[in-house]
Amino acid sequence: MNPNDMSADDVGANDMSADEPPLLSARGLTKYYGARAGCLDVDLDVYPGEVLAIVGESGSGKSTLLALLATELAPSAGTVGYRMAGDALTDLATLPEADRRRLLRTEWGFVRQNAEQGLRMAVSAGGNVGERLMAIGWRNYGAIRAEAGDWLGRVEIADDRIDDDPRGFSGGMRQRLQIARNLVTRPRLVFMDEPTGGLDVSVQARLLDLIRSLVADLGAAVIIVTHDLAVARLLSHRIMVMRHGRVIETGLTDQVLDDPREPYTQLLVASVLAA
Amino acid sequence: MSAMPTITYNFGYLDEQTKRMIRRAILKAIAIPGYQVPFASREMPMPYGWGTGGVQVTAAILGPDDILKVIDQGSDDTTNAVAIRSFFAATAGVRTTTRTKEATIIQTRHRVPETKLGPEQILVYQVPIPEPLRFLEPRETETRTLHALADYGLMHVKLYEDIARHGHIATTYAYPVMVAGRYVTDPSPIPKFDNPKLDDCPALQLFGAGREQRIYAIPPHTRVVSLDFEDHPFRVQRFDRPCALCGAEDVYLDEVILDDRGGRMFVCSDTDHCDQRRAAGHAGTMAPQGAPKGTSKP
Numbered sequence: 001m002n003p004n005d006m007s008a009d010d011v012g013a014n015d016m017s018a019d020e021p022p023l024l025s026a027r028g029l030t031k032y033y034g035a036r037a038g039c040l041d042v043d044l045d046v047y048p049g050e051v052l053a054i055v056g057e058s059g060s061g062k063s064t065l066l067a068l069l070a071t072e073l074a075p076s077a078g079t080v081g082y083r084m085a086g087d088a089l090t091d092l093a094t095l096p097e098a099d100r101r102r103l104l105r106t107e108w109g110f111v112r113q114n115a116e117q118g119l120r121m122a123v124s125a126g127g128n129v130g131e132r133l134m135a136i137g138w139r140n141y142g143a144i145r146a147e148a149g150d151w152l153g154r155v156e157i158a159d160d161r162i163d164d165d166p167r168g169f170s171g172g173m174r175q176r177l178q179i180a181r182n183l184v185t186r187p188r189l190v191f192m193d194e195p196t197g198g199l200d201v202s203v204q205a206r207l208l209d210l211i212r213s214l215v216a217d218l219g220a221a222v223i224i225v226t227h228d229l230a231v232a233r234l235l236s237h238r239i240m241v242m243r244h245g246r247v248i249e250t251g252l253t254d255q256v257l258d259d260p261r262e263p264y265t266q267l268l269v270a271s272v273l274a275a
Numbered sequence: 276m277s278a279m280p281t282i283t284y285n286f287g288y289l290d291e292q293t294k295r296m297i298r299r300a301i302l303k304a305i306a307i308p309g310y311q312v313p314f315a316s317r318e319m320p321m322p323y324g325w326g327t328g329g330v331q332v333t334a335a336i337l338g339p340d341d342i343l344k345v346i347d348q349g350s351d352d353t354t355n356a357v358a359i360r361s362f363f364a365a366t367a368g369v370r371t372t373t374r375t376k377e378a379t380i381i382q383t384r385h386r387v388p389e390t391k392l393g394p395e396q397i398l399v400y401q402v403p404i405p406e407p408l409r410f411l412e413p414r415e416t417e418t419r420t421l422h423a424l425a426d427y428g429l430m431h432v433k434l435y436e437d438i439a440r441h442g443h444i445a446t447t448y449a450y451p452v453m454v455a456g457r458y459v460t461d462p463s464p465i466p467k468f469d470n471p472k473l474d475d476c477p478a479l480q481l482f483g484a485g486r487e488q489r490i491y492a493i494p495p496h497t498r499v500v501s502l503d504f505e506d507h508p509f510r511v512q513r514f515d516r517p518c519a520l521c522g523a524e525d526v527y528l529d530e531v532i533l534d535d536r537g538g539r540m541f542v543c544s545d546t547d548h549c550d551q552r553r554a555a556g557h558a559g560t561m562a563p564q565g566a567p568k569g570t571s572k573p
Contacts (some may be wrong), residue, residue: 105428120432127435134435135428141504163439203429252446 012019023048023221024069025089028078031064035220038064041078048188051215051222053236053253055229055268061245063193069223070110070191071100085188094135105135109182113194114173120164123228125152126162132185151180155167155210158172163188172203176210183214190215191223208234229272233257241265287334288366293317295489297335301481304492310422310453311405316488326359326384327485329401333382336397336481337363338500342370346376349386349527349544356384375547385448387469389526389548392478394495399462402484407451407461427459430502438507447512453500454493467501468511469528474499518543519561521552 022045023146029036037059046052054062067073069080081089084107091098097151104110112118130138131149138144149162155176166174175195182190195211196204211236215222226232230255232239239256241249241264249262260266285291285502293315301316319327334525337343343363347355351373356530360371361380372378375390382399408418411429421429430451450467454460462473473480473493478494491500503509517524519540526548528541540561543549553562 097420098426101424101426123432123436125437126439127432130435131428134431134532135426139431139505141435144435145439145503155401 007152008242019050021083021089022046023083024080024223026078026079028070028079029065029068029075030072031061031068037061037245039068039242042247044240044247044250046189046221046223048221049219050238052223053232054223054242055227055232055239056229056242057268060242062227062242064245065242066193066223066225067210067268070104070108070205070232094144105132106185107188109185109187110188111175111178111190111192111195113183113197115166115171115178116223118178120175121167122165123167124163124165128177128181129168129184132181137184144268147184148180151184152177153212155180156206172199172207173206179211179214183218183220186218187220190220190222192222194226194228196226196228198260199271204231211235229257229269241268284366286339286367287363289317289321289331289334289336294335295541297331300490301335301492304481304490305479305494306495307458308497309460309491311489311491312496313488314490319485320362324495325355325403326382328483328487329384329485330359330362330483331485332399332483332490332503333363333380334367335358336399337367337369337380339367339369341379342372342377343376344372344381344547346386346388346545346547347384348380349388349529350546352546353495357378357437373547373564374551375545380481386527386544387465387472387522389543389545390551392476394477396478398476398478398480398483400465400480402461402463402482402489403486403520404449405461405484405487405489407449407459421515422458423456423488427453428461431504433500433510434504435462437438438504444503444509446561450509451502453502455497456500459502460491460493462499464547466512466527467509468498470509471511472499482535499568514541516541517559518549518552519559521562522555522559523548523552 024046026042026044029042030040042065052063056062064073068075071080080092082092083089110118126145126148129151130144133144133147149159151160157173157176166177169177196207199207206230224235236253239251239253240247241256241262243264248258249256249265256265257269260269297314300312304310304312316328317331319330320382321327341359345356345360347353350356363369363373373382375388379395380399381388382398384401387398406418408421408429412418412421434444447460448466449464450470452460452462452470452473462470465530475496477495477499482491497540501509514528518526518528523543527544529544531540531542533539
């Protein structure tokens with residue numbers, strides 16, 4: 001089950017040149033927590049501009065996989081390679097800490113399920129969005145504030161909330177602020193861990209719409225972890241189904257969801273109301 | 276019954292091995308300007324927060340020929356200054372002074388003397404919290420990593436928040452500086468008025484934090500830049516009147532409440548500077564008429 005097999009179809013679906021090499025590439029990725037396996041022998045490639053959904057039930061290893069890809073966890077075995085702008089594929093394990101951090105605040109973004117983990121709750125909305133800009137060397141207050149204001153507008157947060165801190169924001173607003181904070185440096189790759197978890201359905205729908213249009217504008221690649229097949233169907237071009245730490249099925253989103261091959265995937269799809 | 280033997284201290288109170296350990300930390304600190312060097316801080320016969328770090332640094336560099344001056348908020352005659360001065364007079368027998376120009380070592384809390392320092396002098400700061408990132412990032416492991424990687428975006432987030440909330444950078448003391456273009460450093464709680472004096476200073480500047488067990492240094496003639504934004508540049512506070520006793524302008528002033536009817540005066544925080552100026556014949560609006568030199572302070 002090599003995801004490379006899918007690449008031609010996939011990039012076609014995504015209107016990308018078929019020759020473009022993968023942005024992120026994992027081989028044989030395995031993580032053990034003691035004797036228990038978090039995820040086992042996962043291969044995957046993510047191409048520039050594509051949205052890949054990783055779905056599965058709780059405990060299937062999808063969050064572990066995301067943390068491994070984002071180098072937040074060290075794998076027990078296997079490698080993760082990333083292609084920096086205009087560069088060859090680099091093994092992230094060999095990357096110095098300084099470069100890895102620079103990557104995290106420039107070319108990557110990470111949108112977490114709990115906005116509290118992804119935001120500085122005591123810092124104003126403008127400061128939250130501006131932090132990445134300041135970290136990459138912006139030193140003009142007016143410019144930082146203008147850029148932050150622009151991004152708050154893009155995620156539909158009113159101008160007059162720029163100096164309020166996110167403790168006074170609703171769950172949906174916090175999540176939108178987190179997205180603005182991550183996208184302000186125009187990352188090439190964004191990790192999302194259940195970005196719509198814990199939000200009510202109408203807020204979810206607006207947020208998904210927003211994510212879809214922003215990601216399309218920026219041309220960013222996204223790896224999104226979700227247990228919600230509707231989210232996967234709306235956002236993603238390609239889907240990976242995980243169970244017990246292994247990838248059991250992968251393919252184009254509509255293909256997998258409309259015509260699941262594995263019994264487990266069939267069960268998953270059948271268990272969703274009107275997915 | 277024989278009388279109790281009088282207590283004799285080793286020169287400068289600390290034992291020689293401890294002084295060597297502290298000197299090694301100081302040398303390392305000088306070699307890496309602005310880097311916080313851990314050291315095995317000792318218990319001193321004074322509480323934390325009263326200058327245990329500064330005292331240990333002073334004890335380690337003090338020699339029999341040194342002349343010591345100790346100031347607290349610019350003043351030679353407050354409790355902390357008097358206590359530390361007499362501590363070293365008793366344990367090292369060194370000469371002490373209140374004259375900035377005479378001193379070879381000046382231990383200070385919260386001020387840099389107004390008088391320009393020379394290359395033969397050493398300024399020792401007492402530091403409560405040496406980590407400039409502490410209130411932004413509580414984890415010591417993380418702040419060390421941020422220093423190691425020169426990852427200082429967080430520091431500017433604080434300044435950004437200041438401007439967003441107050442319209443200007445509202446930090447007025449312990450204003451963060453970049454030392455030699457590498458380490459963001461806490462200059463100790465001196466008013467930001469004193470920050471420009473740290474830059475290209477001919478004197479060696481040593482910082483000791485006893486409770487936090489850190490020593491850091493700014494070697495002579497090191498570039499020290501106060502952090503700011505291009506469109507909100509660093510500025511020191513200005514006073515709209517001169518010192519009421521000596522008429523000095525461009526010095527840091529203390530406000531002194533005179534009565535309970537709103538009466539107040541502004542006088543030099545640096546008492547030695549004020550005394551020297553009055554001795555030289557300068558007088559402010561509230562100076563006593565025909566004042567004898569360097570005596571009357573309110």
